[in-house]
Amino acid sequence: MLSLSRGQHVLRFSLKSQKHHLILNPSIQLFSTSAALKSNRPPSQSPTNTKKDHGQSKTTTPTVTGTATKVDTPGPHEINAPTSTFPADLARPPPLPPSTPTLSKLTHYLAIGKAFLAFYKTGLKNSFYNYRAALPLRKELGLPSYIPSSPSTIADKHIGRGQFQLVRRSARDVRRLIPFFMVLIVCGEFTPLLIPIFGSTITPATCRIPSQVHDERNAASKRKTLALQALGTSVQGNELETLLRISHPDWVRAADSKGVLSACAVLGLVKRHDRFAGALLTGPVYRPRLNRYLEYLAVDDALIRNGGGVKELSPNEVMFALDERGASDVAVGYPSESKADVARREWLMRWLELRGKQEKSLKTKTV
Structure with a gap:
């Protein structure tokens, strides 16, 4: 019994000493030996989430081979x-x-x-x-x-x-x-x-953690509301039309510093639409940042269309896409998650449709 106790003490000390090298040295054991013994699983194996996302064509959860985690590209x-x-x-x-x-x-x-x-x-x-x-x-x-x-x-x-x-x-x-x-x-x-x-x-x-994600989405919704109020009559229409209008390159090019900062706040690029010295930094910082982000959204929109459309996106990906387009609160108040997911998908499909028309008109102008 004495030797077993010492062995256990050494094992605990060894695991504790390796704690700080968890990320920098992937060859170290990633899971507790005692936890593996309780589940009759070798230490090198980890539980995986067997829940399948809608539209996921193959499993992309991290798998474990030996002592290193592998992410399927x-x-x-x-x-x-x-x-x-x-x-x-x-x-x-x-x-x-x-x-x-x-x-x-x-x-x-x-x-x-x-x-x-x-x-x-x-x-x-x-x-x-x-x-x-x-x-x-x-x-x-x-x-x-x-x-x-x-x-x-x-x-x-x-x-x-x-x-x-x-x-x-x-x-x-x-x-x-x-x-x-x-x-x-x-x-x-x-x-x-x-x-x-x-x-x-x-x-x-x-x-x-879930509560942090929830709080961030609530903060984004409040930030968007204040930013759209600041735009006032300069941008009219329902929320989807407004988001599409401030995402148009021509609008961004002509917008004043107040409009650019408000658009950045709506899309989550800044924390406040009334940032200190915002007018001075609009030209060198915020307008280029907004243009780069809208360029990214155009690429992502095209990749969604070419990848099979919104129906192929998992629920998490749909929510992620709405977060990036300033619409994380689209389905707030729906009685069930399934109905909320339907509402989110409908909004995103409408966004892609109208954005596609915008891009076609832009190409027509350039030609």
């Missing part, structure tokens, strides 16, 4: 990015009744902290392996391997939307990976208490 005809670009499921312990003893409550809170810690570790690993899976695509697009820049165009490259989104999302997340990893090292299970302070500034999308 989408094919050129796939419209959905790997599911590893979204947050994993957060397995929180069930709530306790009010009559629970204090000691049990403390144990419960510790279990919640460990659940969050496991969630964040999974998100960080996914961010790292997503970027590694995107490296061949970055080379194909002529992007630097070790500078996480996000492409806005694909020129004449023959890649699908799933591949394009993998490149963009992996670059977005890896820019936040190091600062978030440092917070996780220092704070451990207490990281969720600090996330509201930093928000999405340092948090990769793969590490955003």
